[in-house]
Amino acid sequence: MKLKTILMAGAMSIAASGAWAACSFENDVPLKSLSAGFEAWKAVTDAMAECGNFSASLDQEFREKQPEAFAADPALYQIGGVSNATLVPLLNAGTIRPLDDLVEKYGQDLLPNQLIKVDGKTMAIAMMVNAQHLMYRDDVLAELGIEEPKSYADVLAAAAKIKEAGVMDYPIGGTFKTGWNLGQEFVNMYLGEGGAFFGDGNMPAINNEQGVAALETLKAMTEYMDPEYLVSDSTYVQQQFQQGKIAMANLWASRAAAMNDEAESQVVGKVTMAAAPMGSAVPATTVWWDGIVLASNISDEEADAAFRVALEGMDTDMVSANNDVAVWLSPAYSAGALAAGAAASAEGGAKAYPASGPMGIMHTSLGNGLADYLTGAKDAQTTLADIEADYITAAKEAGLISN
Amino acid sequence: MNFRTFAAFVGPSVFMMLLFIAFPLVSVFKQSFYVTQPIYETVEKETCTPGFLTQTCVTEQVSQPMLDDHGEIITQTQFVGLQSYRNVLEPERAWRAISDGSWQVLSTINFWKALRFTLTFTLITLPLVVGCGLGIAILINNAAKTIRGPVIFISLLPFIITPVIGVLSINWLFRGDGILTAMMEWWLNRDIALFAQAWTIELLMMLYRVWHVAPFAAIIFYAGLQTVNQDSLESAVIDGATRWQRLKYIVIPHLMPLIIFVAMIHLMDSYRVFEEIVGFSSQGYVISLQWLTFDYLTPDQAGNRSISRASANSMLTMIGVVILLILPLRRTWRDHKGGH
Numbered sequence: 141m142k143l144k145t146i147l148m149a150g151a152m153s154i155a156a157s158g159a160w161a162a163c164s165f166e167n168d169v170p171l172k173s174l175s176a177g178f179e180a181w182k183a184v185t186d187a188m189a190e191c192g193n194f195s196a197s198l199d200q201e202f203r204e205k206q207p208e209a210f211a212a213d214p215a216l217y218q219i220g221g222v223s224n225a226t227l228v229p230l231l232n233a234g235t236i237r238p239l240d241d242l243v244e245k246y247g248q249d250l251l252p253n254q255l256i257k258v259d260g261k262t263m264a265i266a267m268m269v270n271a272q273h274l275m276y277r278d279d280v281l282a283e284l285g286i287e288e289p290k291s292y293a294d295v296l297a298a299a300a301k302i303k304e305a306g307v308m309d310y311p312i313g314g315t316f317k318t319g320w321n322l323g324q325e326f327v328n329m330y331l332g333e334g335g336a337f338f339g340d341g342n343m344p345a346i347n348n349e350q351g352v353a354a355l356e357t358l359k360a361m362t363e364y365m366d367p368e369y370l371v372s373d374s375t376y377v378q379q380q381f382q383q384g385k386i387a388m389a390n391l392w393a394s395r396a397a398a399m400n401d402e403a404e405s406q407v408v409g410k411v412t413m414a415a416a417p418m419g420s421a422v423p424a425t426t427v428w429w430d431g432i433v434l435a436s437n438i439s440d441e442e443a444d445a446a447f448r449v450a451l452e453g454m455d456t457d458m459v460s461a462n463n464d465v466a467v468w469l470s471p472a473y474s475a476g477a478l479a480a481g482a483a484a485s486a487e488g489g490a491k492a493y494p495a496s497g498p499m500g501i502m503h504t505s506l507g508n509g510l511a512d513y514l515t516g517a518k519d520a521q522t523t524l525a526d527i528e529a530d531y532i533t534a535a536k537e538a539g540l541i542s543n
Numbered sequence: 544m545n546f547r548t549f550a551a552f553v554g555p556s557v558f559m560m561l562l563f564i565a566f567p568l569v570s571v572f573k574q575s576f577y578v579t580q581p582i583y584e585t586v587e588k589e590t591c592t593p594g595f596l597t598q599t600c601v602t603e604q605v606s607q608p609m610l611d612d613h614g615e616i617i618t619q620t621q622f623v624g625l626q627s628y629r630n631v632l633e634p635e636r637a638w639r640a641i642s643d644g645s646w647q648v649l650s651t652i653n654f655w656k657a658l659r660f661t662l663t664f665t666l667i668t669l670p671l672v673v674g675c676g677l678g679i680a681i682l683i684n685n686a687a688k689t690i691r692g693p694v695i696f697i698s699l700l701p702f703i704i705t706p707v708i709g710v711l712s713i714n715w716l717f718r719g720d721g722i723l724t725a726m727m728e729w730w731l732n733r734d735i736a737l738f739a740q741a742w743t744i745e746l747l748m749m750l751y752r753v754w755h756v757a758p759f760a761a762i763i764f765y766a767g768l769q770t771v772n773q774d775s776l777e778s779a780v781i782d783g784a785t786r787w788q789r790l791k792y793i794v795i796p797h798l799m800p801l802i803i804f805v806a807m808i809h810l811m812d813s814y815r816v817f818e819e820i821v822g823f824s825s826q827g828y829v830i831s832l833q834w835l836t837f838d839y840l841t842p843d844q845a846g847n848r849s850i851s852r853a854s855a856n857s858m859l860t861m862i863g864v865v866i867l868l869i870l871p872l873r874r875t876w877r878d879h880k881g882g883h
Contacts, residue, residue, distance in 0.1 A: 207846050211615075224592060229846030232581075232607060234614050253598045257591040266593045309734070318827035342606055367739035368719060370827035376719075429593050436614070469593055492592040496605055497583075500845025508838070511827035512651050526651070533630050538847045539580030539619075540606055 163191035163452050169445035171195075173432075174202050174209060175221020178394065180268055180430065180466040188219075188453035202226075210235035215435035218446040223430045225495040227256070227264060232497065236263060236433040242447040249455075254469045256431060266431035267454040268466040270394050271416070271490060272315075272328060273425055273481035277387040278412040280307055291418045292357050295388055299364035302387055312361050313377040313389035316369040316514070323507030328390070328426055329354035331491045332419020342498045342540045344531045347524040353420070355513055355520045362514055370511055382406060390416055390425065393482040397464040400478075413481030415488050423485045426493040429469075498540050505531040568861075575627050575854035579620045581608035627855040631835075654856070657832045658863075664749060664831070665813045665867070671753045672809050673802055676760025681790075683761065684768045695762070702758040710822025713751050741828040748819040748829070756812070760805045767801045768794070800878070803871050810867045815860065832860045 170193050175181045177198035185196035199205065202221070207229045209216040215235070222230065230236045238261040243250065247265075256264035274289065281288070281298060284305055289295040295312070302311040315321040330337070335350035362369055366380070378395045380386045382405040398404065399411040416425035432450045434443050456472035467479045475483060505527050513523035535541045583606040591600040608616045633652050640648035650656050679698050686694050701709070716723045717737045728735050737743045771794055779789045795802075817833040820826065826834070839853035 203844060203846075204842055207842075223844075225844035228844065229842075232846070233616055234610050253593040255591070255598075256593070257589070257598075257600070259588055269593055317824060319824075322827075366719065367736040369739075371718065371738050371824045427592070492599060492601075495844070497845045497847060498606065500843035501847050504843045508653075508826070515828070517647060517651050533852075534847070534849055537578055537580070537627075537630070537849050537851055539583055540847075 162187070162457065165191065165448060165452075167191040167193045167445055167449055169193060169442055171219060171442070171446050171449055172217045173197065173219035173221065173450075174199060174206055174217040175219075175432075176200065176202055176223075176430070180394065180462070181221055183458060183462040183465055184221075184267060184453040187455065187458035188449050191449045191452050194449055206230065207233060207235070210435050210437070213437040214439075215437040218435055218438050218442050219450055220433045220435065221430065222264060222433050223270075223428055224256075224493055225428075225500065227433065228495050228497060228500065230433060231258060231263065235436050237436045237443060238263060239265065239434060239447065242434075242444065245444075246448055246451060249451075249471070251469055251471065254431070256429070264431045264433045265450065265454075266429040266469055268430050268468050269482065269486075270392055270428045270430065270467065271425050271482045271485050272324075272390045272392050273416040273423075273485045274414040275381065275389055275391050275396065275399065275411050275481065276414065277384075277407065277410055279410045280387045283307075288412070288414055289388065289417060290415075292361070292424065295417050296360055296364070298388065299361075303364060308385065308387055310364060310366045310385065311387040312364040313372070313380045313386035313391070314361060314365055314369060315372065315374050315377055315389075315391065316358075316362070316365070317373040317376075318370050318511045319507040320503065321373055321507070322370070322510050323503040323505075324426075325358060325390075326354055326506050326510055327493070327503065328416070328424045329357055329419060331426060331494075332416075332422055332424025334419065334421030337494065337502055338498055341542070342535060344502065344528040346502075347521065347528055350420075351524045352520045355510075355523065357424075358510070359514055370514065381411065393467050393479065394465075396478040396481070413478055415481060415484035416490060418488065423488040423490040425485050425490045427482075427486055427490050428493050430466075497538070498535060501534045501538060501540070502531050505534065571854045571857060574850060575858050576622060576624060577620050578623050578627070578851045579618050581616045581618050583607065584609050623851070627851040628859070631852050631855045631859065653830065653835060654832075654859075657830045657835045660745065660829050661814060661816060661831045661833075661863075664745070664752070664816050665810060668749050668752050668756075668813055669806060669809055671749070672756050672760050673805060675753055675757035676805065677764050677795075677798075677802075679757060679761035680764035680768055683765050695765075698761060699758045701754050702756070704755070706755065706818040707822055709755055710751060710818050713747060714823050717747060738823070738825075744823055744825045744829055748816075748823065748825075751819060752813060752816070756809060760809070763801055763805055764798055767798045771797050800875075803875055807868060807871050810871070811864055814864050814867060832856065832863065836860065 172195050173185060173188065174197045175185065177200050181198055185198065188194050189196065197217070203226045206220055206222070206226065210220060210230055211233055220230065220236070240262050243255065243262055250265065254266045255262045256266055274295070276289065280302060284301050284307070286298045286301055287294075289298050299311040302308055314325065316325060330346065330350055333350035333353050335346065335348065335354070337344065337346060339345040366372065374392055374395060377386070377389050377391055378398050381389060381391070381399060382401075384406050393413075396413055400408050402408055416423040418424065434446050434450075438446070454468075454470065456470060459468045459470040459472040463474060464476065464478055467473075467475070467482050509523060509527040509530060512518045512526070513520060518526065532541060585604050586607050587602060588605045588607070589600055589602040591598045611617050631654050633654065636652055637649060637655055640652070650659055683691060683694055683698065715721055718724070720728075724735055724737060737747060775793050776789060779793060784792070815833045816831045817837065820829065820831050820834040836853050836856045839849040839856060842848040
């Protein structure tokens with residue numbers, strides 16, 4: 141037992157000291173981070189751990205823990221991983237600190253667009269962007285003589301052709317799982333149609349032509365989707381693609397690498413990344429970012445060390461070692477074919493996800509309310525009116541709408 | 544036993560009950576009449592997000608909670624009476640739907656949709672659980688002594704499996720082209736999508752629940768079967784009673800108190816149906832009352848959650864359980880009084 145412990149300790153220290161070599165400094169302040177658990181975060185936190193004295197919590201439920209953990213004094217985690225939506229509760233509660241002095245001191249290598257500024261103060265450092273965009277099987281489309289779909293009308297026409305030719309029963313895949321995913325699909329479509337979610341005083345404003353158009357496009361797509369679409373999330377769509385069951389989907393850029401994963405995919409090299417299909421106004425997608433924040437309730441010394449460790453986590457070594465895992469914001473990132481879709485969507489004018497307190501409630505109401513339209517229980521106007529009513533109830537309870 | 548000894552034995556349990564059951568219950572009850580919310584101010588804010596190569600900055604009016612001197616969000620708590628209950632029940636909309644006779648509209652209002660499913664689920668699985676439980680118990684009882692042990696073990700297995708795991712495995716067996724769906728498709732030679740409409744999902748949920756709980760009923764009934772008066776059974780055989788008549792006139796009346804016990808436990812448990820909804824991710828088609836409470840409590844990305852509506856809904860769920868239990872409880876009470 142004792143020998144084993146000693147051996148383990150020895151092995152650990154060798155491993156650790158070996159790893160330190162990859163970090164430019166030796167960190168002696170104990171640091172902890174809390175972030176989401178997807179592949180990119182794993183790569184970044186592994187790189188941070190190379191500096192020593194660092195432990196990472198990769199937790200899919202991080203968004204429930206983060207506000208409370210950061211409100212504690214001292215904060216339970218020094219470093220937080222956020223996206224543009226999960227930044228909101230931390231900003232509102234004032235539990236994250238401005239990073240301007242630290243950026244000035246250590247951030248020479250950061251790109252200007254990595255600095256997330258709120259009212260002129262840098263509150264977060266973005267490391268990657270993510271967006272849903274069109275992925276399609278170029279072999280299937282080329283064989284039938286279909287050009288790259290540019291709009292949802294094109295997507296539907298292509299789907300009809302593929303189905304008619306008998307190549308696939310359900311040519312379209314979609315992240316239509318009731319809840320957050322389905323809400324996100326509507327947000328994409330609605331912004332693509334040029335809609336705005338709120339009027340004055342946080343009152344909802346989705347029951348309009350753009351809202352109905354967004355709903356109708358969603359419903360038209362379900363005709364060409366596996367009938368179990370209301371339980372299909374990103375992983376499920378990714379698998380459908382990998383198994384060659386679908387030809388087109390508006391899927392997250394962070395899933396692109398999985399298409400060419402030889403261990404899982406039967407369609408290696410056959411999936412092309414393209415811009416999200418156009419709505420009436422802009423591409424029907426939203427641009428998201430993921431990045432790090434530092435807690436307010438920690439000492440300046442800790443913040444200093446935490447910032448340096450965080451930068452090590454997203455340095456050029458990490459990016460070049462994990463180039464295809466995400467669309468990194470880094471000078472070292474070489475944007476290959478896998479990032480083309482996200483880049484083209486952004487160039488087409490895709491909007492950023494309009495994260496805010498009211499939007500959080502709206503997204504939930506949408507996610508829960510849209511299924512009734514897709515299953516045919518309600519018509520479009522009733523669906524939108526009911527979602528607005530549900531939003532108003534929740535927003536009043538949250539204090540965002542005055543009674 | 545004198546009172547002191549009795550109190551010493553019961554005291555810790557009563558204390559725990561008060562601390563972990565009574566107190567939270569009172570607090571939830573209170574919360575359902577109050578709403579706590581931050582005080583918001585509207586400010587103009589410029590936010591910059593990364594694009595490709597350049598940043599996109601927007602300036603807009605945003606609602607932002609006010610902070611006090613310690614950097615804590617200022618909140619206010621208001622007494623709102625029955626408003627949260629009204630928000631959950633949506634009585635006006637429900638009444639309009641009922642007076643229009645439109646069942647379809649009523650079943651799109653969250654609470655009523657959930658209540659409809661919860662009640663169907665509870666009342667359909669109840670006789671099935673009791674029936675299957677009794678069947679398994681009799682089977683075990685009639686099995687040869689040598690194989691009785693293994694038979695008991697195998698029939699208990701479904702009950703041992705953690706509910707969420709059980710639900711997920713059923714989900715994966717039937718979802719999309721899961722093994723069992725693929726087999727059914729091959730057998731019937733047609734495309735089957737079990738997760739594409741409400742009734743198939745509900746059927747799977749009930750199947751799962753009966754499969755999961757019947758062993759519990761069985762083991763209780765099996766214990767009861769050991770105490771059936773053998774003399775009565777033998778005289779019944781001599782009188783020429785069939786197997787069915789012996790079951791109906793001797794065994795079932797003897798097991799009645801146990802059947803009521805199992806029924807009560809099952810009513811309480813299945814009225815709080817939850818794992819099935821999460822495991823099958825059936826929210827689009829089917830929701831339950833307990834799931835609704837969970838949904839109100841889950842914070843969205845911006846950290847908002849509806850504590851008051853969640854409290855109101857869980858009080859309503861509890862009232863529902865009490866109403867369901869009145870019938871069997873009355874019977875037990877009558878029997879209890881009659882016994883003395």
